[in-house]
Amino acid sequence: MSKKVCMVVAYHPFLDARIFKKEAKSLQKMGYDVSMIVPRKNGNLFDIDGTPFKKSFRSNVFIHEGIKIVTYHAEKTRKSLNKVLSSEDVWETEGFNNPLTNLAMAEDADIYHTHEYLSLFAGIGIKRRMQKEKEKKVKLIYDSHELTPDPLHPRTSEEKRKNLEDKLFIMLKEVDYLITVSDSIKDWYIARMPDLPIEVIYNSPPLIKDVELKAYEGSQLTVGYEGNITHHKGNQEKIFGISEICSQKLDFQFKIIGGSQFGTPLKIPKHLTTIIKQTGWVDYHSIPKHMQAIDIGWIDLEEVHYSLNSDYALPNKFFSYLNNGVPVVVNKCQEMENFIRKHKCGYVIQKQQADAKDFANAFLYLKRNPEKLEKMSKNGRKVMEEIYSWEEMEKRLAGVYAKLLPTP
Incomplete structure (x- = not known):
């Protein structure tokens, strides 16, 4: 029986190049059973440029290119996810019972792969509740596409930034593997949590075959x-x-x-x-x-x-x-x-x-x-x-999953 992977998404479009086109499709090719929990805004899924799909992808659950897509309403989840800035007691009582977490748990996956700061928070809830309610130990990946909070972001107050960072490090203690997109971001994490397992998987595309290189002649x-x-x-x-x-x-x-x-x-x-x-x-x-x-x-x-x-x-x-x-x-x-x-x-x-x-x-x-x-x-x-090339990144992705779900 194939191992189950659930991609947990807080705000990216479900057709996002990294999440769907590359990672989810690669994991599917490796033999994993892949599902995605993705947000609707105002009742619609949305394309990579932000345009809402108003005539397609209307079902709450559907299969797209062999991957199960489960949708939820972002508006009904935002209040709970924002409890990340509260104390851990509030996390347990008000933060972890929300549509994103509940739908992800229903997938009963072996690995939950999160992609944003808020989906990481949902992932912490999934991991804790799966252990408590189903007595199942699941693995949690945080795919850090960028640094959140950005230590130098001018529009974030110092107080809020410190709170976000403090909560990040609490959550990272429960992450089984961190994936990120550049060596500098990797170094930033390692400097603060040297024992955190981490891999860099670049945002690179599949290798195009037979590229004719430029001659740069003419005017x-x-x-x-x-x-x-x-x-x-x-x-x-x-x-x-x-x-x-x-x-x-x-x-x-x-x-x-x-x-x-x-x-x-x-x-x-x-x-x-x-x-x-x-x-x-x-x-x-x-x-x-x-x-x-x-x-x-x-x-x-x-x-x-x-x-x-x-x-x-x-x-x-x-x-x-x-x-x-x-x-x-x-x-x-x-x-x-x-x-x-x-x-x-x-x-x-x-x-x-x-x-x-x-x-x-x-x-x-x-x-x-x-x-x-x-x-x-x-x-x-x-x-x-x-x-x-993505073919090389795919090997790194496979290596991360193999470490979390080793073959018996």
Whole structure:
């Protein structure tokens, strides 16, 4: 009989690339029986760009691509999950009896795999209640996609941040394995809890086969951006500024794969409509096809105030570019800078807050040095083939599960 895994989700969309497309599907392929407990908002599940599914996925429980999806109403759970900031006595009396915890327990899984600070809290409740009510010892994984709380987040008061961190370390004492997304985040945890079992599983995609590397010949240059466009990720004003500057110097295109939340197209200034192209949100597996036209990938994790999560990030798009042999240009963020310097696969602007002119100058410089771009392209693709592809991450994921559920 196959072992059961339950993914416990507090706010991510159920089709999230890391949770569903990679981890859940990989575990299914390994032979685990996988289910997911996922939130509805205002009665709807939602797509990766935040758009609600109003005509599909209406059943409370359904099977999608062989994985059981169990849904709950986020609004009915939020009050209980927010008890994480209360004392442990309140956890037991008011925090752990909620739809997310109850539905997860009903799955009677062997491993519960949580993905956010609040789903970790639900996971603590699941683990304690399964032992008390069913006399079953289950394993608990915390998949820390980022640091919560961010020790340097400017919008969190010092008092609240300390409370969140104190509660985090109480919860981590009951975690059987921690997974995270970058070496810097791993080091942050190890410095505070040296005995906590931990593995880094990068946000990398499956390896694309037969990638034709760029030649970087001719006068044309296409810069690309993949993902959400917000004020601090893919800032639209910077896209307009970069396109304005670069298009005056050469035959330039800016390609956006993804866009703003809810799929609303950017309102592009009229004189830039032939320069900036938008695909909108596309299927996860079709991203490589859209990457073929991109020469350089752009990442800008600008924070008005310094953020440790930005400094420690290795986002999905970073590996997506490299997977397709696309060099990356980034602002100064510790983890991406370390990676780029180690593998020589991109260019780092030495500013945490780089403006459109800074990025444009970097793109123009690289265009004038095609041999550098060509070398970066080859290096990025090579490290994906040898070290960082999802196929390699899948082995790490399998190793974590094997340690928690060893074969008799």
